Amino acid sequence: MANVIEQIHKDHVNLARLLILVDAEIDKARQNGMPDFLMLEHVMRYMINYLDQVHHNKEDAMFRRVVSLDPQAKSAVDDLTLEHEKLKSTGCELYDLVCAAQNSDFVRREDVISQGSDYVATLRAHMDKEEGDLLKRANRLLTEQDLREVDAEVESIHDPLFGDTVEKEYQSLYAYIMAQQDSVAEASQD
Numbered sequence: 001m002a003n004v005i006e007q008i009h010k011d012h013v014n015l016a017r018l019l020i021l022v023d024a025e026i027d028k029a030r031q032n033g034m035p036d037f038l039m040l041e042h043v044m045r046y047m048i049n050y051l052d053q054v055h056h057n058k059e060d061a062m063f064r065r066v067v068s069l070d071p072q073a074k075s076a077v078d079d080l081t082l083e084h085e086k087l088k089s090t091g092c093e094l095y096d097l098v099c100a101a102q103n104s105d106f107v108r109r110e111d112v113i114s115q116g117s118d119y120v121a122t123l124r125a126h127m128d129k130e131e132g133d134l135l136k137r138a139n140r141l142l143t144e145q146d147l148r149e150v151d152a153e154v155e156s157i158h159d160p161l162f163g164d165t166v167e168k169e170y171q172s173l174y175a176y177i178m179a180q181q182d183s184v185a186e187a188s189q190d
């Protein structure tokens with residue numbers, strides 16, 4: 001079983017794949033096309049249910065442990081913790097917006113573009129900072145025992161999209177991700 005640092009890194013890889021999908025839909029909106037709001041709704045639901053509730057809570061616990069061993073990391077950790085809060089609120093706002101669009105309520109195209117692109121840019125920059133600094137510090141400083149304790153501090157909820165089994169509400173999103181992956185593989189063989 002992956003330790004908590006390995007799991008966080010794996011989540012980042014998966015999240016980056018989802019952000020590519022969100023980016024492509026925001027691009028459609030920019031070009032006056034119709035984004036796939038149902039797919040965006042599924043992605044943002046995953047962000048609320050897994051990114052905010054599990055991934056960020058595990059990171060918060062791990063970062064606290066890093067600061068206890070390396071106080072110089074405090075300012076970087078404070079910034080990342082604030083970003084977790086910001087991503088939670090902006091993620092909920094974006095979820096509400098795409099749900100409204102999916103329900104045929106009036107939403108402004110500019111809001112979809114600005115809120116969607118802000119969310120993608122913020123989460124990408126956030127993960128880059130974690131990969132470039134905090135995960136390396138954690139790898140250097142935390143023992144296997146620390147990692148087990150950090151993991152136990154936050155309830156581990158099964159990843160409903162990229163875990164061993166895909167939950168029903170995410171099956172169409174999972175099928176879409178797999179189809180995208182296949183088309184990229186085919187294109188690279190041509």
Ligand SMILES: [Fe+2]
Nearest residue numbers: 056059080130
């Ligand atoms: Fe984070």
Ligand SMILES: [Fe+2]
Nearest residue numbers: 012059127130
């Ligand atoms: Fe993260």
